[in-house]
Amino acid sequence: MANESKSIKKWNFKKANEELAQASATTIRGYVTMLLENLDKDDVRAAIPLSHGDPSAFPCFRTTSVAEDAVAKAVRSAKFNGYSPSDGIPPARIAVAEYLSKDLPEKLSPDDIYLTVGCNQAIEIILTVLARPNANILLPRPGFPYYEARAAFSNLEVRHFNLCPETGWEVDLDEVEALADENTVAIVVINPGNPCGNVYTYDHLKKVAETARKLGILLIADEVYDHLVFGSNPFVPMGVFGSITPIITLGSISKRWLVPGWRLGWFVTNDPNGILREQGIVDCIKGFLNISSDPATFIQVAQILGDTKEDFFLEKLKTLKLTADICYSKIKEIPCIICPSKPEGSMFVMVKLNLSLLDDIKDDVDFCVKLAKEESVMILPGIGVGLKNWLRVTFAIEPSSLEEGLERVKAFCGRHAKK
Numbered sequence: 001m002a003n004e005s006k007s008i009k010k011w012n013f014k015k016a017n018e019e020l021a022q023a024s025a026t027t028i029r030g031y032v033t034m035l036l037e038n039l040d041k042d043d044v045r046a047a048i049p050l051s052h053g054d055p056s057a058f059p060c061f062r063t064t065s066v067a068e069d070a071v072a073k074a075v076r077s078a079k080f081n082g083y084s085p086s087d088g089i090p091p092a093r094i095a096v097a098e099y100l101s102k103d104l105p106e107k108l109s110p111d112d113i114y115l116t117v118g119c120n121q122a123i124e125i126i127l128t129v130l131a132r133p134n135a136n137i138l139l140p141r142p143g144f145p146y147y148e149a150r151a152a153f154s155n156l157e158v159r160h161f162n163l164c165p166e167t168g169w170e171v172d173l174d175e176v177e178a179l180a181d182e183n184t185v186a187i188v189v190i191n192p193g194n195p196c197g198n199v200y201t202y203d204h205l206k207k208v209a210e211t212a213r214k215l216g217i218l219l220i221a222d223e224v225y226d227h228l229v230f231g232s233n234p235f236v237p238m239g240v241f242g243s244i245t246p247i248i249t250l251g252s253i254s255k256r257w258l259v260p261g262w263r264l265g266w267f268v269t270n271d272p273n274g275i276l277r278e279q280g281i282v283d284c285i286k287g288f289l290n291i292s293s294d295p296a297t298f299i300q301v302a303q304i305l306g307d308t309k310e311d312f313f314l315e316k317l318k319t320l321k322l323t324a325d326i327c328y329s330k331i332k333e334i335p336c337i338i339c340p341s342k343p344e345g346s347m348f349v350m351v352k353l354n355l356s357l358l359d360d361i362k363d364d365v366d367f368c369v370k371l372a373k374e375e376s377v378m379i380l381p382g383i384g385v386g387l388k389n390w391l392r393v394t395f396a397i398e399p400s401s402l403e404e405g406l407e408r409v410k411a412f413c414g415r416h417a418k419k
């Protein structure tokens with residue numbers, strides 16, 4: 001007995017857990033929890049969440065009845081009560097292949113599609129499959145911290161390349177080349193962008209694909225905000241460049257259909273030259289899917305993707321454009337917050353704090369904690385997405401709440417301004 005407990009002590013879970021606890025505390029959820037804890041319970045005003053991207057609670061961002069009816073019908077049919085195959089039920093894989101193929105030069109096969117528990121599980125799959133001793137992955141800064149946390153749990157080294165605010169948050173490709181070495185397995189590009197609200201041009205995406213080819217690394221395209229664009233650049237899926245280099249596209253219905261709680265996503269191989277299959281990555285992905293959980297069967301209804309009308313998307317885009325405009329113009333009225341580029345996609349914008357204009361604010365976290373306490377407005381500190389002393393603002397909320405929230409931010413900044 002004594003020997004056994006001794007060997008367990010040797011494992012030193014505490015040290016490993018500290019690192020992992022740190023990785024998960026610094027996710028967006030970790031910071032949102034911190035802000036919630038700092039709200040003033042005696043403030044009679046409603047709290048305004050500009051900190052996380054789940055607009056589903058707001059009436060103007062309700063999903064389409066086409067999707068609601070399809071799921072209700074699936075549940076009542078009693079045909080969706082069984083286990084799902086590990087890569088998803090065939091009609092849903094066909095529907096995703098058709099949905100994505102509309103924007104691609106070569107049609108995807110349903111065999112290229114693996115259905116996942118939201119886009120997050122698609123991230124989990126690829127990072128787990130890529131992790132091996134000494135391997136590293138290139139991630140954008142600012143970025144989506146779920147990647148960093150997942151990489152930490154898989155012992156995958158992260159190297160950050162910068163997105164440049166001066167060039168509409170384009171990838172610094174020279175830096176990417178300088179960071180990569182023989183142990184680099186992949187690069188991640190998020191377009192339309194979270195947290196920056198940028199939309200990349202065809203030319204920039206092509207250069208990214210050519211760089212990945214030159215370096216011989218996998219290109220992972222996080223397109224969870226596909227088609228959520230309302231500026232001058234159209235949405236171009238990275239899969240368009242699949243013949244330059246194999247692309248792994250990650251997505252879900254969470255953002256475009258405004259149902260993040262439904263947990264339906266996908267992992268897609270855009271690989272017309274069959275390189276991923278040849279390299280054995282496809283077998284690894286299938287192996288991982290065999291030992292992980294699947295999205296609920298009744299949520300895998302083909303009609304969500306197949307039957308949703310263009311009107312629905314256009315109406316939601318109109319609302320997003322309106323809220324993005326409100327956000328941009330209100331922020332321009334606040335001297336200590338600088339917005340380098342107007343958001344053209346997704347649901348977010350990154351803005352910079354000018355701390356030299358503020359009196360008693362130490363940094364971005366201090367700003368956000370005091371703002372939550374004094375004004376019941378929650379904004380994500382930039383450090384949560386990798387940029388200290390910046391802020392990430394979500395504009396996908398009811399327009400009137402957004403206006404009120406930003407008025408409160410303005411009042412807060414006025415009160416804390418250097419006299």
Ligand SMILES: *Cc1c(COP(=O)(O)O)cnc(C)c1O
Pocket residue numbers: 117118119120121144190194222224251252253254255260264265
């Ligand atoms: C929301 C989000 C995800 C996760 O999507 P789910 O479908 O909710 O799991 C992944 N990547 C980015 C960039 C996101 O903003």
